[in-house]
Amino acid sequence: MSFKNQIQRRRTFGIIAHPDAGKTTLTEKLLLFGGAIQEAGAVKNNKVKKSATSDFMEIEKQRGISVATSVLAFIYKDKKINILDTPGHKDFAEDTFRTLTAVDSVIVVVDVAKGVEEQTEKLVEVCRMRKIPMIVFINKMDREGKDAFDLLDEVEQKLGLNVTPLSFPIGMGYDFKGIYNIYEKNINLFSGDNKKNIEETIAFDDVENPELEKIIGENAANELRENLELVNGVYPDFDKELYLKAEQQPVFFGSALNNFGVRELLDCFIDIAPQPQPKMAEERLVKPSEEELSGFVFKIHANMDPKHRDRLAFIKVVSGTFERNKQYLHVRQGKKLKFSSPNAFFAEKKEIVDISYPGDIVGLHDTGNFKIGDTLTEGEILHYKGIPSFSPEHFRYINNADPLKSKQLYKGIDQLMDEGVAQLFTLEMNNRKVIGTVGALQFEVIQYRLEHEYGAKCSYENFPVHKACWVEAKDSKSEEFKEFKRVKQKFLAKDKRNQLVFLADSQFSLQMTQQKYPNVKLHFTSEFD
Secondary structure (H helix, E strand, C coil): CCHHHHHHCEEEEEEECCCCCCHHHHHHHHHHHCCCCCCCCCCCCCCCCCCCCCCCCHHHHHHCCCCCCEEEEEEECCEEEEEEECCCCHHHHHHHHHHCCCCCEEEEEEECCCECCHHHHHHHHHHHHCCCCEEEEEECCCCCCCCHHHHHHHHHHHHCCCEEECEEEECCHHHCCEEEECCCCEEEECCCCCCCCCCCEEECCCCCCCHHHHHHCHHHHHHHHHHHHHHHHHCCCCCHHHHHCCCCEEEEECECCCCECHHHHHHHHHHHCCCCCCEEECCCEECCCCCCCEEEEEEEEECCECCECCEEEEEEEEECCEECCCEEEECCCCEEEECCCCEEEECCEEEECCEECCCCEEEEECCCCCCCCCEEECCCCCCECCCEEECCCEEEEEEECCHHHHHHHHHHHHHHHHCCCCEEEEECCCCCEEEEECCCHHHHHHHHHHHHHHCCCEEEEECCCCEEEEEEECCCCCHHHHHHHHHCHHHEEECCCCCEEEEECCHHHHHHHHHHCCCEEEECEEECC
């Protein structure tokens, strides 16, 4: 198969939603269609019957939430599909923002009962900003929830999207009969039994056909006809060009848990979703069809397999091909590296791949060379931007609870920080270590992983900080900067990259500092070098 064809058959997308909307369950069911797994596990009331394939870490299995972004791939109808399943929990939003730099399109999952929730709004805003094409999947139709038209309105108003339904539910909750697929003009009847099997579809080109009453009953048939008339009157026809420009968003209805409406979503997705797209580097626009490899690290995951202390750096291939045992330039370090066992992910199985194409995600074994945002090329100096580190909002001193294990503790902290789980600050005054996180749940995850993956115990102490700001001095030799450093000595720290950080203890002290030292700039994000 030619290089061009390989690019055209790839679809790389992320699934985003508020926690509990059913993202991980949807990922599972998509894998089921790809034949990647035989039986899908569902995350339900935190007692996981068969743990979901995409939830790797122990803490995720216990809590029934996704903490780290999982990377999964499967083949469906000769298309190679790469899914990035993102954490919905707001404490892990940073991981999700980074993942969105590696996808070409997105599926947004909305819960039929809860409608559009806060986390969904934030993530969709990022997608809108980056003009990422989106498809909306309204999930859990087998439960009582909001009216379909109300939901469509809510998606338009709250998310600022321009929607057009490509399927429409017949009833909901107890009365849920199935779905009319507007895109393919057929009906999918919901039987509600045997969750493993895929429901049969009945082709139905003409909803006026009296056969419809026989299948779903008179009331449901009349209601469906009225609804479809309304859909045609109110919503624009689907326009693929507008969807690809992120100016129109198709909507599907279904129930991921019951494997219902998922095939329709997938079939339409592989038909309309974009193939790998060009990406802007600081230096120039890079196209997938270029022959030379370029790619960037958007995620680092330590200890994918607790039996082997391994760290994987996830690289999104932007252009060219990534080949096993070939030398590539690590742009930040300026050195050549080669990789004897690059991994691809098929469900939970890792496989060594000889060659990967644009759109693919490759996992590289890493001994500490990579940081998030690093670029690999065949020699050209390129920097892909847009993977910031956010100013943390929660801070605690981290103490070693077992003096004999200090080596393990520092190694563990070091690796977890490289993953981007949290940020480490070392106080200038006394070298005490402070961990800053975007959400409070991360402290628990860090403590758990240090103990279970590194055999190190830690304890926390509160550290009253309002915000961490990166310091940029117009003139580092000026008297003003020296005074700033002297007066604020207690509140200054270095981050992992040795940049100076000011830990403001309140909003007031932040404002006063900004007024008093106008030539010292304070930043709330640090772009990764």
